[in-house]
Amino acid sequence: MEKGGPLLKVEHLTKLFPVKKTRFFEEQRHVHAVEDVSFELYEGETLGIVGESGSGKSTLARAILALTKVTSGTVIYRGEDITDFRVPPAKRKLLHSELQMIFQDPYASLNPKIKIGEAICEPMLANGQARNHDEAVKKTRHLLEIVGLRAECFDRFPHEFSGGQRQRIGIVRALAVNPRVLFCDESVSALDVSVQAQVLNLFNALKKEFNLTYVFIGHDLAVIRYISDRILVMYLGKVMEIARYDQLFSDRAHPYTKALVSAIPEPSTAARKERIILEGDIPSAVNPPEGCRFCQRCFMARPECFEVEPDFYEVEPGHFVRCPYMKGGE
Amino acid sequence: MSRYILRRLGRGVLTIFVSVTLVFFIVRAMPSDPVALMISPQMSQEQIDTLMHTYGLDQPLMTQYFLYMKELLMGNMGMSFAKRIPVGEYIMSRLPWTLMLLAAVMLIVCIIGIPIGLYAASRKGKLSDRIISIIVTMGISIFIPFMAFLLLYIFSFRLKILPTGGAYTPPTPEGFELVKQVACHIILPAIALSITNLANAVLYTRNSMIDVLHEDYIRTAYAKGNDRKRVIRRHAMKNALIPTVTVIGMQIGIMVGGATITETVFSWPGIGRLVYDSVNALDYPTLQGAFLIMAVAVVIMSFITDLVVAWLDPRIKLGD
Amino acid sequence: MKERKGFLYCFVRNRNGMIGFIGVMAIVLIGFVGPMIIGKPSGYTTDILLPPCMEHPLGTDNIGLDILSELIWGARTSLYVSLLAMAISGAIGIPLGLICGYTRGILADIIDAAIDIFMTLPMLPLMIIMAAVMGTSIINVALILGIFSWPQLARVTKNSTLKIREMQYIEAASCLGLSQLRILFKHVLLNASGPVFVNMTLVMASAVLTEASLSFLGLGDPDSWSWGTILKRAWQQNAVISSPNPWWWWLMPSLCVVVYVVCFNLLGTALNDCLNPKGRE
Numbered sequence: 001m002e003k004g005g006p007l008l009k010v011e012h013l014t015k016l017f018p019v020k021k022t023r024f025f026e027e028q029r030h031v032h033a034v035e036d037v038s039f040e041l042y043e044g045e046t047l048g049i050v051g052e053s054g055s056g057k058s059t060l061a062r063a064i065l066a067l068t069k070v071t072s073g074t075v076i077y078r079g080e081d082i083t084d085f086r087v088p089p090a091k092r093k094l095l096h097s098e099l100q101m102i103f104q105d106p107y108a109s110l111n112p113k114i115k116i117g118e119a120i121c122e123p124m125l126a127n128g129q130a131r132n133h134d135e136a137v138k139k140t141r142h143l144l145e146i147v148g149l150r151a152e153c154f155d156r157f158p159h160e161f162s163g164g165q166r167q168r169i170g171i172v173r174a175l176a177v178n179p180r181v182l183f184c185d186e187s188v189s190a191l192d193v194s195v196q197a198q199v200l201n202l203f204n205a206l207k208k209e210f211n212l213t214y215v216f217i218g219h220d221l222a223v224i225r226y227i228s229d230r231i232l233v234m235y236l237g238k239v240m241e242i243a244r245y246d247q248l249f250s251d252r253a254h255p256y257t258k259a260l261v262s263a264i265p266e267p268s269t270a271a272r273k274e275r276i277i278l279e280g281d282i283p284s285a286v287n288p289p290e291g292c293r294f295c296q297r298c299f300m301a302r303p304e305c306f307e308v309e310p311d312f313y314e315v316e317p318g319h320f321v322r323c324p325y326m327k328g329g330e
Numbered sequence: 331m332s333r334y335i336l337r338r339l340g341r342g343v344l345t346i347f348v349s350v351t352l353v354f355f356i357v358r359a360m361p362s363d364p365v366a367l368m369i370s371p372q373m374s375q376e377q378i379d380t381l382m383h384t385y386g387l388d389q390p391l392m393t394q395y396f397l398y399m400k401e402l403l404m405g406n407m408g409m410s411f412a413k414r415i416p417v418g419e420y421i422m423s424r425l426p427w428t429l430m431l432l433a434a435v436m437l438i439v440c441i442i443g444i445p446i447g448l449y450a451a452s453r454k455g456k457l458s459d460r461i462i463s464i465i466v467t468m469g470i471s472i473f474i475p476f477m478a479f480l481l482l483y484i485f486s487f488r489l490k491i492l493p494t495g496g497a498y499t500p501p502t503p504e505g506f507e508l509v510k511q512v513a514c515h516i517i518l519p520a521i522a523l524s525i526t527n528l529a530n531a532v533l534y535t536r537n538s539m540i541d542v543l544h545e546d547y548i549r550t551a552y553a554k555g556n557d558r559k560r561v562i563r564r565h566a567m568k569n570a571l572i573p574t575v576t577v578i579g580m581q582i583g584i585m586v587g588g589a590t591i592t593e594t595v596f597s598w599p600g601i602g603r604l605v606y607d608s609v610n611a612l613d614y615p616t617l618q619g620a621f622l623i624m625a626v627a628v629v630i631m632s633f634i635t636d637l638v639v640a641w642l643d644p645r646i647k648l649g650d
Numbered sequence: 651m652k653e654r655k656g657f658l659y660c661f662v663r664n665r666n667g668m669i670g671f672i673g674v675m676a677i678v679l680i681g682f683v684g685p686m687i688i689g690k691p692s693g694y695t696t697d698i699l700l701p702p703c704m705e706h707p708l709g710t711d712n713i714g715l716d717i718l719s720e721l722i723w724g725a726r727t728s729l730y731v732s733l734l735a736m737a738i739s740g741a742i743g744i745p746l747g748l749i750c751g752y753t754r755g756i757l758a759d760i761i762d763a764a765i766d767i768f769m770t771l772p773m774l775p776l777m778i779i780m781a782a783v784m785g786t787s788i789i790n791v792a793l794i795l796g797i798f799s800w801p802q803l804a805r806v807t808k809n810s811t812l813k814i815r816e817m818q819y820i821e822a823a824s825c826l827g828l829s830q831l832r833i834l835f836k837h838v839l840l841n842a843s844g845p846v847f848v849n850m851t852l853v854m855a856s857a858v859l860t861e862a863s864l865s866f867l868g869l870g871d872p873d874s875w876s877w878g879t880i881l882k883r884a885w886q887q888n889a890v891i892s893s894p895n896p897w898w899w900w901l902m903p904s905l906c907v908v909v910y911v912v913c914f915n916l917l918g919t920a921l922n923d924c925l926n927p928k929g930r931e
Contacts, residue, residue: 065825096827108818113840123826170822177826345767353776359783467666467919471911473859475866475881476904479890487891494891584772591774591863595885605775606867609782617779624772632770 005079006040007213008064008181013037013073015056015063019286031285033059035237037073041181046207046214048228048245050221050260052282056237057217058104061183065099097127100179104186106166110158117154120144120173129177136176143172146209147202164195168202175210183215188223200227222264230318233257236293237285239312242320252315252326255300292323300325338636342629349625350402350618354395357614398618407622408615412608417619421604425623427497428600430512431589432582434520435527439578443528447535447574448562454540462532469529478522478595485518492518495597519596523589527581534577539570568642575642579635583628660924667920673913681729684722691715691723691875702898709898711880712887717898721906723875728858728910731792731876735857736850738796739803744846746800747807748834752815765808768801777860781869788871791864795857806849810842817841844925848918855914862907877903 014037016030034056041047049057062068064075066085075083077095085092103109111119120143121136123129130136141151147168158166167187174182184203188196204227206212218224224231225245233241233254241254248257259276278297283289289296295305302325312320313327373381382388389397401408407417450462485492493499498511542548543566551565590602597603601620608616661667695714702709708717750761777794784790814820815838823833839846864870865878866885884890884900 062821067821067825093827096825101822101825103818103822105818109822111819111823111837111841113843114837123823123828126829126832127827173822173826341763341766344763345770348767349771353779356776356779356783467915468908468912471855471859471908471915473862473904473907473911475863475885476908479881479885479900479904482890483895483897487893487895580770583770586772590778591866594867602775605778609778621772621775624775628770628772 007043007078008041009076010040010060010064011038011074011076013060013063013075014071015059015068016071029286032237032288033285034063035288037234037237037239039232039239039242041213041215043180043213044211045229046216046227048224048231049215049217049234050219050224050231051234053219054236054282054285055234056285057219057234058185060234061101061185061215061217065101065183066095067101093127097123097129097177098180099183100174100177100181101183101185102167102170102174102187105190106163106170107158107190109170110166112158114157115154116156116158116161116169119158120169120176123173124176127177140172140176143175144169147172147206162195163191164199167191167199171202171206175206179210179212181213181215183217185217186219187216189218189220196223203227221260225264233260236282236288238293238322239320240294240322242318244318247316247319250316250319252319252321254294254321254323254326255298256294259299338633342633345629346622346625350399350622351395353618353621354398355391357617358391358394402622407619410613410616412611412613412616417615420616421601421619421623424599424601424604427598428586428589428593428602431516431519431523431593431598431600432585434516435524435585436578436582438520438524439527439531443531444535444571444574447532448539448567448570450532450536451539451543451570452562454536459536462536466529466533469525470533472525472529474522474526474591475595477525478518478592481518481522482595495595497599515596515598519589519592519598522596523585523592527578527585530577530581531574534574535570538573539566542566542570545569572639572642575638576635579631579638583631583635586624586627657924661920664920664923666916667924670913670916670918670920673909674917677725677910677913678729680722681725685726688719688722691719701896708902709896711883711896711899712889717880717902720875720880721877721902724877724880724903724906725910727788727871727874727876728861728907731788731795731861732854732857734789734792735795735799735861736853738793739800739853740850742797743800743803744807744839745835747804747846748811748838748842750804751808751811752834752838761804762808765801765804768798769805773798774860774863777864778867778869781864786869786871788874791861791870792857794864795860799853799856803846803849803853806845807842810845811838814838814841845922848922848925851914851918851921855911855918858907858910858914877906 013034015034017033019029019031021028037056037060039047049060051057059068063070066082070084073083074081077099080087082095085095087095110116114122117137117140120140121130121133124136124139125133130139137154141154144151144153149165149168149172153161153165153169158169161169167190170187187203188199191199200223203214203216207214214227216224216227225248228245230242230244231248232239233243233256235256241248241257243250243253243257247253249261253261259278262274262276276299278299280297283293283296289306290309291307292298292301292305292310295301298305310322310324312322313324315321315326379388398408405418407421409415410417410420413420446462450459453459482494486494493515495515497515498508502508503511548561548566551561556564586601589598589600590606592598593600593603594606601623605617605620607613608620661671695710697706697710697714698712700706700710700714706716706718708721710716711720746761746765750758750765752758777798780794780798781791784794820833820837823837824830828837861870861876862878862881865876866882868882870876870879870882872879880903881900884896884903889896889900
């Protein structure tokens with residue numbers, strides 16, 4: 001890998017799900033879950049991905065981690081093509097440990113019939129992060145303490161823990177295999193707001209301690225803004241905008257982003273800026289609109305928007321927007 | 331045509347094909363040779379060879395199989411080894427008896443089982459429901475010879491009001507006398523055979539009726555001012571009967587051949603008894619034919635069941 | 651541990667379940683210990699068709715054998731056959747059900763179709779033919795019962811697997827790089843074990859029912875005692891309708907079969923009620 005290059009590079013990634021046919025002679029239709037998504041991830045940064053439910057954020061993460069088969073496009077990690085993890089088995093073990101995911105629902109992501117300790121040790125032994133059982137146990141106890149859980153948790157079942165504790169267990173399980181990049185899929189959305197803050201702080205602390213790179217997926221822009229260096233906005237399977245966290249508030253942001261930003265609650269008594277209310281629901285991903293994906297709900301839409309799919313424009317250094325009207329003066 | 335019906339048709343044909351093939355090869359693996367039973371010491375080797383050739387037993391197994399399938403497609407099931415008559419004819423002489431028995435069972439299950447199930451549901455948790463539940467548990471676990479013995483002991487031996495077996499008392503009576511005799515003879519086997527089905531029907535009707543009565547639309551129906559009778563008749567009953575119909579349909583299909591024990595105990599001349607007799611007589615072609623009939627019966631019954639369920643359940647549309 | 655305590659509590663309080671459990675334990679005890687105390691019934695005696703008395707608590711049959719000792723030895727056969735049948739159907743049905751429920755593709759479709767077809771075939775006649783073909787040893791009978799009762803076990807396993815497959819912890823396991831085999835046979839199976847276990851008790855019940863039916867038709871092992879064989883001999887001697895009626899001869903073995911099946915069914919139903927959280931309310 002050349003120095004300074006991206007750690008992970010996603011190029012034109014597309015994932016279509018076939019729609020189940022009801023008639024025999026019927027044209028096969030697809031759900032366009034993720035379409036032509038490209039981005040780069042640099043070592044040590046936190047990339048936030050926001051979008052409404054159904055915008056394809058989770059599918060994107062699953063496609064990168066080879067949990068679902070990619071329809072087209074490539075995923076490059078440290079300069080090597082790792083799409084669908086089609087690599088030699090030894091290399092695949094390494095990938096399974098270096099790219100990890102923290103799941104959304106802390107209640108569903110732990111196997112109810114397996115004790116915490118075993119759940120954490122098992123992948124370590126399978127991927128060769130620990131040579132024997134004793135080593136794995138030792139490491140697990142150490143990690144449990146780092147995330148603020150007592151070592152006695154080792155012999156307990158998941159249902160004995162609260163949501164926040166379970167999410168910490170999930171984090172330990174991922175950390176145990178020495179990951180480089182951690183994908184956090186809505187990892188705090190299922191938690192109470194007070195617990196959310198604790199877990200977010202834990203994420204920040206762990207990042208420093210273990211030199212992690214994060215991809216943080218969520219629907220709540222307030223949370224994503226808090227933790228991310230750069231933010232990627234998705235709508236209906238497409239990237240609408242990629243921006244540094246401060247650029248998101250510029251006038252040149254995508255209209256969709258503006259609407260999202262205006263919905264963040266502000267803890268101030270000053271007269272708040274006007275809230276942009278979006279009309280209608282997110283359209284069906286089976287028949288995405290022609291032209292701009294956002295045209296049907298955009299408050300700035302012009303007739304052309306309904307016909308031509310807009311390109312990606314770099315409106316500021318490092319700030320890309322899929323909207324021709326944000327291009328600026330030239 | 332819809333994919334659903336195509337799939338069902340495909341499954342049906344496959345079921346028949348698999349059972350015919352399976353039975354063909356299982357039967358060929360039988361340890362003793364049927365020709366050996368027909369051979370008498372006086373026969374010359376030549377005669378034996380001719381006999382083997384007549385039944386096609388001198389061909390390789392796969393050739394026999396393909397020949398059999400070819401003949402089957404043309405509607406020819408071969409000759410019975412034991413009776414020396416065409417298998418089709420032999421089976422057809424037995425089939426009406428089995429169908430008659432099944433009709434009687436159906437009648438018992440529908441007339442007695444469904445009302446009891448509905449009654450138990452309406453008395454859920456009360457003493458009568460609990461008693462019914464216990465009887466149903468016993469009924470599902472019933473051992474058919476036990477039931478048959480008990481019936482024979484009580485009605486034929488102690489009370490001497492019903493005959494012990496057969497379909498009529500030989501010599502074959504005629505006209506109305508035949509009908510009367512068959513009606514008398516069918517009672518015990520029909521009761522013995524229907525116990526398990528009856529228990530199943532009661533159980534499924536009760537449970538699904540209880541489930542249905544908890545649905546929101548039943549509460550809505552009450553809220554609209556309907557009385558209990560009308561709610562049950564017009565809103566609950568149709569939906570509650572869907573699982574019952576499915577179970578009865580499947581059971582009846584399987585029973586075409588599954589009545590072996592009952593038919594054996596009561597010497598009822600049906601298909602089940604035919605299987606038992608043919609196994610003892612090493613009558614390959616008849617066994618194969620009987621299985622074909624059973625598989626066809628199962629497939630037809632499951633089609634009919636689907637149609638009835640579709641008629642009961644407006645959410646299922648067979649058309650698309 | 652909380653969950654397990656809840657299960658035990660529920661099970662102990664379930665009256666039918668306890669009846670079934672005690673019954674099953676009694677049968678197991680009689681089946682294993684009984685034959686050690688009471689000698690194998692054999693030979694001819696002159697005490698023909700004696701009604702129940704002090705010496706023969708359940709009477710004797712037409713060749714003077716003690717019915718009670720016949721029944722005890724029959725219990726051993728029934729247990730042996732049904733355990734073996736359960737093990738065989740588990741060995742076939744559970745892996746097939748897991749694969750069918752977990753994978754998508756042609757193999758799953760084939761297994762699914764096979765389950766469907768075998769569920770609809772008339773099993774008893776097929777088993778009768780198989781028993782005639784394979785010869786009547788007790789191992790063969792158990793083998794046939796196992797081979798033909800796998801489909802329902804496979805279906806139950808498949809249905810629970812289908813639900814479990816969509817759970818996040820399965821995706822998490824595969825994200826953590828665990829092998830698919832390990833996920834399937836450890837993570838999925840652990841969670842599917844409840845309904846599978848319940849179904850296995852039901853398989854044991856129906857195995858005894860079928861074994862008794864086969865031996866009643868004369869397709870059982872002639873060398874080992876089975877309730878069905880006793881019944882067959884009683885039937886052949888017209889015991890049910892002959893006068894004076896040796897009712898103990900045909901009634902006792904039938905009752906044994908029914909009690910065995912009822913106990914296993916009660917146990918299975920109670921286990922199901924307790925493992926299924928909906929039923930716990």
